[in-house]
Amino acid sequence: MHIAVIGNGIVGSCCAAWLQRDGHRVTFIDPLGPAEATSFGNAGSLSPSACLPVGMPGMWKRVPRWLLDPLGPLSVRWRYAPVVAPWLLRFLRASEPAEVVRIAGALRGLLSPIFDCYEPILQRAGATSLMTRSGCLYVYSGPEAARQWKWGMDVRRSLGVELRDVGEEELVSLEPDLKGRFRFGILAPENGSTTDPAALTRAIYARCEVDGATAVRARATGFRMSGTDVTAVQLEGGRELECDGVVLAGGAWSARLARQLGPPVPLETQRGYHVTVASNNLGLCHTVMAVEHNMMVNPMGMGLRLAGSVEFAGLSAPPNFARADVLLARGKEMFPHLDTSRTTQWMGHRPCLPDSLPVIGAAPRAGNAWFAFGHGHIGMCGAASTGREVANLVAGRMPQIDLAPFAPTRFRRAA
Numbered sequence: 001m002h003i004a005v006i007g008n009g010i011v012g013s014c015c016a017a018w019l020q021r022d023g024h025r026v027t028f029i030d031p032l033g034p035a036e037a038t039s040f041g042n043a044g045s046l047s048p049s050a051c052l053p054v055g056m057p058g059m060w061k062r063v064p065r066w067l068l069d070p071l072g073p074l075s076v077r078w079r080y081a082p083v084v085a086p087w088l089l090r091f092l093r094a095s096e097p098a099e100v101v102r103i104a105g106a107l108r109g110l111l112s113p114i115f116d117c118y119e120p121i122l123q124r125a126g127a128t129s130l131m132t133r134s135g136c137l138y139v140y141s142g143p144e145a146a147r148q149w150k151w152g153m154d155v156r157r158s159l160g161v162e163l164r165d166v167g168e169e170e171l172v173s174l175e176p177d178l179k180g181r182f183r184f185g186i187l188a189p190e191n192g193s194t195t196d197p198a199a200l201t202r203a204i205y206a207r208c209e210v211d212g213a214t215a216v217r218a219r220a221t222g223f224r225m226s227g228t229d230v231t232a233v234q235l236e237g238g239r240e241l242e243c244d245g246v247v248l249a250g251g252a253w254s255a256r257l258a259r260q261l262g263p264p265v266p267l268e269t270q271r272g273y274h275v276t277v278a279s280n281n282l283g284l285c286h287t288v289m290a291v292e293h294n295m296m297v298n299p300m301g302m303g304l305r306l307a308g309s310v311e312f313a314g315l316s317a318p319p320n321f322a323r324a325d326v327l328l329a330r331g332k333e334m335f336p337h338l339d340t341s342r343t344t345q346w347m348g349h350r351p352c353l354p355d356s357l358p359v360i361g362a363a364p365r366a367g368n369a370w371f372a373f374g375h376g377h378i379g380m381c382g383a384a385s386t387g388r389e390v391a392n393l394v395a396g397r398m399p400q401i402d403l404a405p406f407a408p409t410r411f412r413r414a415a
Contacts, residue, residue, distance in 0.1 A: 001024050001025070001243075001244035001245050001394070002025045002026075002027065002242075002243050002244045002245075003016075003019055003025070003027075003243065003244065003245045003246065003247060003394065004027050004029055004233045004241055004243040004245070004246045004247070005019070005026055005027070005028050005029070005246075005249060006029045006220045006233065006246065006247065006248050006249060006250045006254075006257065007029075007030055007248070007249035007251055007253075007373070008028045008030040008032070008033070008035075008205055008215070009034070009035060009037055009038055009039040009201060009251055009379070010035070010201045010204075010379055010380055010383040011249045011251070011372055011373065011375060011379060011383045011386055011387070012028065012247070012250075012372075013204040013205040013208065013383075014117075014121065014204060014383040014384045014386065014387030015249055015386065015387040015390045015391070016028065016205075016208045016387075017121040017124070017125075017204050017207065017208055018121065018384075018387035018388050018390065018391035019247070019387075019390070019391050019394060020208060020211050020212070020213065021120070021391065022391055022394070022395055025212060025213075026213040026214075027213065027214045027215065027216060027241060027243065028208075028213060028214070028216070029215075029216045029218065029220050029235070029241065030215070030216075030217070030219075031218055031219045031236075032217075033217075034205035034206075035197070035198040035199075035201035035202050035205070037251065037348060037349070038251050038252065038348045038349055038350060038351070039197055039198060039201045039379065039380070040198045040201075040346070040348065041197075041272065041307075041346040041347075042194075042197035042307075042379060043197075043274065043296040043298055043305060043307035043308070043380075044193045044194045044195070044196075044197045044287070044298045044380065045191070045193050045287055045380065045381060046114050046115070046118070046133075046191065046192040046193055046194060046380060046381055047114075047188065047191040047192070047193075047287075047378075047381055048108075048111045048112050048114055048161065048188075048191060049111075049136065049161045049188040049191055050107070050111060050377070050378055050381050051104045051105075051108040051111055051159060051161065052100070052104055052107075052152050052155065052156065053094060053095070053100055053104065053107070053355065053356030053357075054091075054270075054310075054352070054356050054376065054377060055091050055092065055094050055095030055100070055354075055355075055356065056100060056152060057095060057096065057097045057100060057151070058095075059092070059095050060092050060095065063088075063092070067081075070320070070322075071322055071323055071326050073308070073309065073310065074310045074312075075310070075311050075323075076088075076311075076312040076313075077312065077317060080312055080313050080314050080317070081312075083314065084268060084312045086266070087266055087268050087354055088312075090266060090354035090355070091354040091355075093354075094354055094355040094356070099355070100152075101155060102405070103356055103357060103405070104155050104156070104159060105159060106357055106402070106405035107356070107378070107382075108159040108160070108161070109401040109402055110358075110378075110382050110385050110386070110401060110406075111378065111381050111382060111385070112160075113384075113385050113388075113400075113401075114192075114381055114382075114385065115131070115133065115192065117384035117385040117387070118131060121204055121207070121384065121387070122200075122204070124207055125204050125206065125207035126203070127199075127200060127203035129195075130194050130195055130196055130199055130200040130203065131192060131193075131194055131200070132192050132194070132195065133190075133191075133192035134192065134193070134285055134286055135187055135188060135189040135190070135191050135192075135286050136187070136188045136191035136286060136287040136289060137171070137174065137175065137178075137185045137186070137187055137188075137286045137287070137288050137289070138153075138185060138186040138188065138289045138291055139178060139182040139184070139185045139288055139289070139290055139291070140182060140183070140184045140185065140292060141181075141182060141292060142183045142184050143183075143184045145184070145291075145292055146184050146186065146291075149291055153186060161190075162189055162190050163186050163188055164186065164187045165184075165185075165186055166184070166185035166186065167184065168182075168183040168184065171183070171184070174187075174285070174286065175284055175285065175286060175288070176283070177282045177283060177284060177335055177337075178334075181333075181334055182290075182334075191287065192287075193287045193298055194380065195299075195300050195301040196300055196301045196302065199301075200380075216241055218235040218236050218237065218239065219236045220233050220235060220250070220257060221234050221235060221236055222234040222257070223257075223260055223261065223366075223369075224240060225366070228365065228366055228367045229366065229367050229368050230243065230245065230246050230261075230366050230368055231243075233246055244368065245368040245369065245394060246366075246368070246369045246370075247369075247370050247372055247390055247394075248261070248363070248369065248370070248371050248373060249372040250373060251349065251351040252267065252268075252269040252315060252349035252350065252351035253351075254267060254351065254371075254373040254374070255267040258359070258363075258371060258373070258408070261363035261364065261369050261371075262363050262371075262408050262409070263408075263409065263411070263412040264411070265353070265359055265374070265408060266353060266354055267351055267352070267353060267359075267374055268312065268351075268352050268353075268354075269314065269349040269350065269351065269352070270310045270311070270312065270349075270350040270352045270376065270377075271310070271311040271312070271313055271347055271349055271350070272307065272308075272309055272310065272311075272347070272348055272349075272350050272377075273307070273309045273311070273321070273323045273327060273346065274305055274306060274324070274327065274345070274346050275305070275306045275307075275324050275327045275343055275344070275345055275346075276300070276302060276304065276305050276306075276343065276346070277303045277304040277305075277306070277328075277331065277338065277339070277340055277342070277343050278302060278342040278343065278344065279303070279339040279340065279342040280299070280304035281339040282304060282335060282337075282338060284297065284304070285299075287299075290330075293308070293330045293333070293334065294308050295307065295308035295327060295330055295331070295334075296308050297331070297334070303342075303343075304331075306327045306328065306330070307327070308327065309323050309326070309327060310350075311323060315349060320347075321345050321347070323347075324345040324346070324347070328340060328343060350375075350376050350377060351373055351374050351375065351376065351379075352374065352376040353376065353411075355410075357374070357405055357406055358372070358374040358375040358376070358378075358382060358406055359371045359372070359373055359374045359406060359407075359408045360372055360386055360389060360390070360403055361393070361403055361406060361407050362393060363408065370390050370393055370394060371408050372386050372387075372390050385401070388400065389403060
């Protein structure tokens with residue numbers, strides 16, 4: 001079939017690559033080039049252990065304090081507060097213990113095959129060197145601090161995530177740059193990362209083009225239907241692209257189009273910031289998650305990337321790069337000897353659902369449309385397995401993971 005893939009970020013590119021393996025012809029639809037939006041600034045983690053939702057038990061106690069701090073780990077611009085309030089209420093309901101365990105189980109199913117699903121498409125793209133499997137260190141100021149997060153780590157362990165406690169002496173031997181600031185760690189040895197998330201996305205996309213994919217640089221505005229089937233994607237300027245099916249993988253911009261093919265999906269943008277330290281003088285070998293700082297530190301080809309901020313302000317508000325300045329200050333706290341003479345800043349739009357689960361499945365009101373968006377903080381982690389499952393759905397094959405928790409209709413049922 002001729003499949004229109006709306007979105008050329010990491011999720012759209014992986015969907016296209018897996019669809020091409022089944023012989024489908026693909027046309028990308030996106031006003032931007034590949035990896036020019038959210039995928040460009042990803043923190044780069046490829047973590048089977050990243051199965052906990054953003055909302056965790058007891059988080060509601062901290063939300064009021066966070067909301068009063070415009071530079072805190074989670075902030076809401078006051079003008080946007082009435083818009084996002086219903087989403088936040090759903091988010092807090094999803095942070096109850098039983099819900100967290102259910103969500104974590106679903107995410108573990110999606111993330112467990114990260115490397116199995118990336119391997120064939122990266123091999124075909126000649127880009128396996130962009131993926132590493134060196135593990136991730138969750139680091140803490142000491143064992144007492146780690147006990148505050150023990151419940152979540154135990155949930156991970158119950159789902160088969162391999163985690164190993166690391167004492168201070170071993171921690172320093174693994175990462176000498178952590179000496180003096182962190183005295184306890186937990187190693188997730190099955191985790192990995194990418195040395196350049198934008199380059200990885202573009203390599204997959206470029207291979208799709210070599211294999212026959214074409215691109216339309218325009219924004220999709222709607223769909224022409226014949227009965228319950230999409231026959232064309234409508235584009236800005238009154239144009240149309242005829243197709244036999246469509247995959248909606250437009251990230252944070254997917255909600256309006258999804259509404260035309262099913263009930264409303266409560267998609268929000270959690271605006272994320274990063275700082276990349278091009279003058280990085282550290283020798284980190286692992287991805288490092290500084291849990292108490294709520295910051296991911298990833299050594300990449302272009303420098304040390306510091307990421308870990310959530311802001312609710314919608315798709316059109318200008319960036320507040322003071323939030324990126326906070327990340328850099330935390331980086332200097334963690335690594336006083338870090339050379340920060342050359343840095344760059346970035347802001348992007350994570351597409352998030354209140355239960356931290358993406359939407360993956362058939363469009364409720366179309367027989368030949370499929371949804372693949374809302375991956376939030378796990379876009380790079382979950383893209384390849386999402387692409388495999390979308391290809392299974394398009395082909396009418398049995399999915400290889402349980403997709404029921406990711407159903408587009410789950411919010412209608414909840415309501």
